[in-house]
Amino acid sequence: MAVYEDWSTERAAQVISENRHLEGATMPILHALQETFGFVPDPAVPMIAESLNLSRAEVYGVLTFYHDFRREAPGRHVVKLCAAEACQSVGGKALAQYAEEKLGVDMGSTSPDGRVTLEPIYCLGLCACAPSALVDGQLVGRLDRDAIDEIADCFANGKSFGDA
Amino acid sequence: MKSPRIFVPNDATAVACGADRVARKLEAGLLARGITADITRNGSRGLFWLEPLIEVETERGRVGYGPVKPSDVEDLLHAGILHGADHPLCVGVVEEIPYLKKQTRLTFARIGIIDPLSLTDYKAHGGYRGLERAITLGPAATVEEVVESGLRGRGGAGFPTGIKWRTVAATPADQRYIVCNADEGDSGTFADRLIMEADPFCLIEGMTIAGLAVGATKGYVYSRSEYPLAFVVMEKAIEKAREAGLLGDNILGSGLTFDMEMRMGAGAYVCGEETALLESLEGKRGLVRAKPPLPAHKGLFQKPTVINNLVSLATVPGILDKGGKYYRDFGMGRSRGTMPIQIAGNIKFGGLFETAFGIPLGELVYDIGGGTASGRPVKAVQAGGPLGAYLPTHQFDTPFDYEAFTAKDALIGHGGLVVFDDTADLADMAKFAMEFCAHESCGKCTPCRIGSTRGVETIDKVIAGEKREQNLALLTDLCHTMKLGSLCALGGFTPYPVLSALNHFPEDFGVAPKLPAAAE
Numbered sequence: 001m002a003v004y005e006d007w008s009t010e011r012a013a014q015v016i017s018e019n020r021h022l023e024g025a026t027m028p029i030l031h032a033l034q035e036t037f038g039f040v041p042d043p044a045v046p047m048i049a050e051s052l053n054l055s056r057a058e059v060y061g062v063l064t065f066y067h068d069f070r071r072e073a074p075g076r077h078v079v080k081l082c083a084a085e086a087c088q089s090v091g092g093k094a095l096a097q098y099a100e101e102k103l104g105v106d107m108g109s110t111s112p113d114g115r116v117t118l119e120p121i122y123c124l125g126l127c128a129c130a131p132s133a134l135v136d137g138q139l140v141g142r143l144d145r146d147a148i149d150e151i152a153d154c155f156a157n158g159k160s161f162g163d164a
Numbered sequence: 165m166k167s168p169r170i171f172v173p174n175d176a177t178a179v180a181c182g183a184d185r186v187a188r189k190l191e192a193g194l195l196a197r198g199i200t201a202d203i204t205r206n207g208s209r210g211l212f213w214l215e216p217l218i219e220v221e222t223e224r225g226r227v228g229y230g231p232v233k234p235s236d237v238e239d240l241l242h243a244g245i246l247h248g249a250d251h252p253l254c255v256g257v258v259e260e261i262p263y264l265k266k267q268t269r270l271t272f273a274r275i276g277i278i279d280p281l282s283l284t285d286y287k288a289h290g291g292y293r294g295l296e297r298a299i300t301l302g303p304a305a306t307v308e309e310v311v312e313s314g315l316r317g318r319g320g321a322g323f324p325t326g327i328k329w330r331t332v333a334a335t336p337a338d339q340r341y342i343v344c345n346a347d348e349g350d351s352g353t354f355a356d357r358l359i360m361e362a363d364p365f366c367l368i369e370g371m372t373i374a375g376l377a378v379g380a381t382k383g384y385v386y387s388r389s390e391y392p393l394a395f396v397v398m399e400k401a402i403e404k405a406r407e408a409g410l411l412g413d414n415i416l417g418s419g420l421t422f423d424m425e426m427r428m429g430a431g432a433y434v435c436g437e438e439t440a441l442l443e444s445l446e447g448k449r450g451l452v453r454a455k456p457p458l459p460a461h462k463g464l465f466q467k468p469t470v471i472n473n474l475v476s477l478a479t480v481p482g483i484l485d486k487g488g489k490y491y492r493d494f495g496m497g498r499s500r501g502t503m504p505i506q507i508a509g510n511i512k513f514g515g516l517f518e519t520a521f522g523i524p525l526g527e528l529v530y531d532i533g534g535g536t537a538s539g540r541p542v543k544a545v546q547a548g549g550p551l552g553a554y555l556p557t558h559q560f561d562t563p564f565d566y567e568a569f570t571a572k573d574a575l576i577g578h579g580g581l582v583v584f585d586d587t588a589d590l591a592d593m594a595k596f597a598m599e600f601c602a603h604e605s606c607g608k609c610t611p612c613r614i615g616s617t618r619g620v621e622t623i624d625k626v627i628a629g630e631k632r633e634q635n636l637a638l639l640t641d642l643c644h645t646m647k648l649g650s651l652c653a654l655g656g657f658t659p660y661p662v663l664s665a666l667n668h669f670p671e672d673f674g675v676a677p678k679l680p681a682a683a684e
Contacts, residue, residue: 031430
């Protein structure tokens with residue numbers, strides 16, 4: 001379970017200045033902000049724009065183009081289930097349905113209590129031990145119903161899953 | 165007595181299957197027995213059905229045990245695996261496993277054998293001999309060596325790597341770049357990931373040679389957020405190479421300057437397309453550029469840029485070490501050398517199989533891969549990722565070769581094979597291909613942006629049986645438009661999975677199969 005910092009303008013300015021010297025710094029800055037705060041809060045957009053001498057529209061465009069970047073805080077736990085072909089070939093779709101039921105959240109959304117975010121991901125490169133998932137940053141291969149039960153139990157009991 | 169050497173893999177597949185827990189159990193078990201052993205984390209051999217695969221160094225060679233669960237460790241130690249003892253999980257001497265023995269490992273020669281972050285191991289297994297020879301040869305002869313090898317882009321397009329380098333070297337500029345395309349987004353592929361996690365110095369050496377050959381001093385590796393471990397390993401390896409004077413100024417005392425950086429994508433499949441990748445590296449939306457100008461003329465920040473797939477770059481050190489001719493003697497027709505074929509999906513023995521071009525598809529699926537994991541009959545194989553065709557079993561005699569696949573309206577792409585059993589619904593998969601294209605389209609060109617969404621709707625109507633004949637005609641026409649009118653391979657190749665599914669499995673779309681011509 002990832003723990004993020006609360007938004008602070010000073011902290012954001014620091015993150016931006018640490019990365020602004022890079023060539024094509026927009027993406028590294030967005031990644032660094034998301035790593036710090038769990039998402040990229042709206043007030044960060046004009047700050048990035050000013051720092052890199054870009055328009056706000058340009059930064060907003062980049063932020064919204066890429067699937068990874070969030071503009072809202074994710075759930076306390078994040079489960080990304082691989083939805084690509086190799087995982088589909090071994091029952092990934094049915095497993096995704098099961099995960100929705102077990103975790104009580106629809107694919108692509110966060111549960112109302114903020115406990116868990118469930119998202120599709122397109123290929124973790126674990127295609128020879130599919131189906132696979134990324135659970136709170138941890139790779140899981142040979143995923144089955146038992147593993148999903150275990151994940152759901154951990155979350156329900158406020159515990160971390162696996163090695164974390 | 166020498167302390168025994170044990171290997172526990174740490175590539176993403178092994179870790180996802182519990183290798184870290186196995187390693188911890190092993191450490192605890194050895195400690196409890198008062199045994200000092202050297203546990204090396206060794207990438208992976210790419211025999212993924214056996215992961216986690218523990219190996220123990222013995223007089224016979226490295227003896228393997230797998231797949232090991234954390235709960236097996238005590239039992240294994242009790243059985244005496246430190247002496248290579250027999251056990252139900254024992255797979256014998258790893259090098260003798262037929263899956264490995266049948267391969268021709270040129271690019272992947274070191275994976276799973278060495279500690280990925282040990283420069284000593286890397287050099288002991290032939291590392292940096294390629295760069296040393298390139299320094300002796302000089303830039304022009306280095307380029308010609310790569311041309312001679314016949315190496316073609318392993319990302320899928322198959323463009324001759326040496327010709328690309330020649331173009332960049334000949335384009336006047338104050339700054340040139342080497343960009344490694346490690347945005348391996350195709351389902352069923354993991355070759356790039358495996359190099360980064362199991363033999364990162366090989367990529368660093370390959371990029372350094374490319375820098376020397378074309379006169380570039382800066383390189384970028386554009387990888388993926390879906391590959392968190394690979395990113396960490398690469399960053400550590402780059403740091404180690406810098407400390408050892410293998411990146412930076414005056415590399416190996418030759419006066420050569422080259423340095424490189426890792427960059428991470430953010431979940432956009434289209435950034436695997438080279439011009440979208442360059443836009444993304446520049447900090448912009450991943451929009452595809454119209455070509456020309458080619459990246460070799462105007463690439464990253466409008467400077468001449470070598471942008472190569474990771475496997476292409478990782479193949480270069482071997483080519484420089486052993487010579488272009490040595491490499492080109494493998495393969496068939498215009499497909500020279502070896503290809504890391506990635507066997508995945510519903511398959512019994514999934515993993516990486518590097519072999520010379522020309523091996524028939526059926527041999528890969530049945531003889532090497534052992535058929536489906538489910539034990540049911542194979543229905544189709546999708547070759548080359550989400551933009552690749554579905555091949556039915558009657559095309560399994562097709563040799564693995566760029567041109568032979570093209571002749572069957574298919575592509576080898578980055579070398580991924582995803583196997584499906586007879587429960588797969590190919591109309592569903594065709595619809596998924598269009599959905600994926602709609603999800604990932606950069607939006608720059610109309611055939612891809614709008615065509616993909618209309619494609620989903622039209623396939624839905626066909627499946628529902630709504631004006632089936634008319635809608636099938638419309639779908640075929642739409643595919644034609646996307647194929648010819650799209651700016652890049654995303655929109656241009658999505659018709660491959662759609663049309664191959666429709667042509668080979670019409671019954672899944674509710675259409676009676678065409679009778680063979682002889683029946684008339």
